[in-house]
Amino acid sequence: MEILNYINGEWIKPNVKEYFDVINPATGKVITKTPLSTKADVDAAAKAASDAFQSWRRVPVNDRVQYLFKLRDLMRSNHDEIAKLITDEAGKTFEEAKAEMVRAFENIEVACGMPMMMKGDFVEDIATGIDEIMIRQPVGVCATIAPFNFPGMIPFWYLPYALAAGNTYVIKPSEKVPTTMQFIMKLIEQVGFPKGVVNLVNGAKDAVDGILEHPSIRAVTFVGSTNVAKYIYATAAAHGKRVQAQGGAKNPVIVMPDADMDMATKIIADSAFGCAGQRCLAVSFAVTVDSARNTFTEAICDAASTRTVGYGMDSGIQMGPVINAASLTRVESLIGLGVKEGATVPVDGRGTSVKGYESGNFVRPTILADVPRGSEIAKTEIFGPVLSLMHVNTVEDAIELVNSGQYGNQASLFTSSGSAARKFRSEVEAGNIGINIGVAAPMAFFPFSGWKDSFFGDMHGQGMDAVEFFTQKKVVVERWPKEWSRKF
Numbered sequence: 001m002e003i004l005n006y007i008n009g010e011w012i013k014p015n016v017k018e019y020f021d022v023i024n025p026a027t028g029k030v031i032t033k034t035p036l037s038t039k040a041d042v043d044a045a046a047k048a049a050s051d052a053f054q055s056w057r058r059v060p061v062n063d064r065v066q067y068l069f070k071l072r073d074l075m076r077s078n079h080d081e082i083a084k085l086i087t088d089e090a091g092k093t094f095e096e097a098k099a100e101m102v103r104a105f106e107n108i109e110v111a112c113g114m115p116m117m118m119k120g121d122f123v124e125d126i127a128t129g130i131d132e133i134m135i136r137q138p139v140g141v142c143a144t145i146a147p148f149n150f151p152g153m154i155p156f157w158y159l160p161y162a163l164a165a166g167n168t169y170v171i172k173p174s175e176k177v178p179t180t181m182q183f184i185m186k187l188i189e190q191v192g193f194p195k196g197v198v199n200l201v202n203g204a205k206d207a208v209d210g211i212l213e214h215p216s217i218r219a220v221t222f223v224g225s226t227n228v229a230k231y232i233y234a235t236a237a238a239h240g241k242r243v244q245a246q247g248g249a250k251n252p253v254i255v256m257p258d259a260d261m262d263m264a265t266k267i268i269a270d271s272a273f274g275c276a277g278q279r280c281l282a283v284s285f286a287v288t289v290d291s292a293r294n295t296f297t298e299a300i301c302d303a304a305s306t307r308t309v310g311y312g313m314d315s316g317i318q319m320g321p322v323i324n325a326a327s328l329t330r331v332e333s334l335i336g337l338g339v340k341e342g343a344t345v346p347v348d349g350r351g352t353s354v355k356g357y358e359s360g361n362f363v364r365p366t367i368l369a370d371v372p373r374g375s376e377i378a379k380t381e382i383f384g385p386v387l388s389l390m391h392v393n394t395v396e397d398a399i400e401l402v403n404s405g406q407y408g409n410q411a412s413l414f415t416s417s418g419s420a421a422r423k424f425r426s427e428v429e430a431g432n433i434g435i436n437i438g439v440a441a442p443m444a445f446f447p448f449s450g451w452k453d454s455f456f457g458d459m460h461g462q463g464m465d466a467v468e469f470f471t472q473k474k475v476v477v478e479r480w481p482k483e484w485s486r487k488f
């Protein structure tokens, strides 16, 4: 598949000098190459979106959502094709890729409620004969800068809400995984949105900087690593834009002695090793409390060592590769760092080779036990299938340990005690909380929250937060003196 930009309703081959090789992480083969678009390409997309905005915002909201109903149907009828592209460029299994798209469909469905959600407010007689109105209007041209790990879902945390609210759009997918949005953009084209309403620009840092600096782009959403999130937040704000930037994570799970250990082990293994640990809501360290230590350690080691690893399109595969060779090297060297810092490795996934896929970036599920508190490995986001184990004596100590971390994307607890659950829910500093849940991914009608270094901004993606983010409020105070009334 040739990767092109889609600007003003046309497929355009950008005139670029640099390309980025897109590699199937399971086979090591080059699938295609991403053109690294320049600021000039972003400018063309922003101009098209800016021109289209004037008429798109005037399309009645109930007509705007008809385009989205159609897009949802088209995407559903191409569910398998989209999922296969995700597996081939991002490495996750076909089932994981299909599940990812379900959340994208759900976000479109929620955004189709925009006629209800963007209603304003009205108060009659704030003073005698004077009324006050609050109207929600679109913001203008909006943009999303996406990461590699959910190529089909993450743009849909934002795009459907923005379009339904009357904004126009520029999407920049991760240069590592351009084929999914390339294909979805063909469906967007088939839907027949007016030209310029949705635009696609492929690229990396230059394209991102073009978005951040462009005067016509009014709002930016970003998902990716924390250092880049901080850069996006600061730079977009310095250019006067609305911005929300979701960053990295190091998600803890506390395992209490009264937890259902079989259930906890299965769910925690799915969370830690699903999508090869490359999920921003993947559990990456488990804190056992009191007597949970031995039972849980034994069970999770067993779950880690029996997981089937391979190419995500092959049947029976539970875990695919990590995204690229650099990521594989990084994950393996972080395991080595853990060992240097005093951790043990009861299950070691380094040096994995999968028969038939010897050039793939595979690292088997790994358990690092007795990870010292305060060590580098206890703090760093690994973004691979590695679960660290730590131990404390009380739930209070566990919560204190969790809250000492830099990130706040998700925290989970496994227990059968309502009071422990209640304490945890109330005291833990994280935006998404799981109680006997391993991946506490909010449904589309709730905000995808995130605290501390996992999020920079105030409004989140999805649901009513997205409605707030993609609309600006106008307040009107009006008087119509009685004397001006015509007599009939």
Ligand code: NAD
Binding pocket: 145, 146, 147, 148, 149, 150, 172, 173, 174, 175, 203, 204, 205, 208, 209, 223, 224, 225, 226, 228, 229, 231, 246, 247, 248, 249, 279, 280, 381, 383, 409, 450, 454
């Ligand atoms: P990344 O930060 O490397 O890239 C994200 C996007 O930023 C890409 O589109 C990329 O082209 C662009 N980019 C990269 N470096 C840049 C730079 N120096 N200047 C400007 N733009 C730049 O992230 P990734 O590796 O694609 O994704 C993995 C990260 O995303 C992990 O840290 C993960 O935790 C995080 N993530 C977070 C969430 C969340 O909801 N908080 C969700 C998914 C992924």
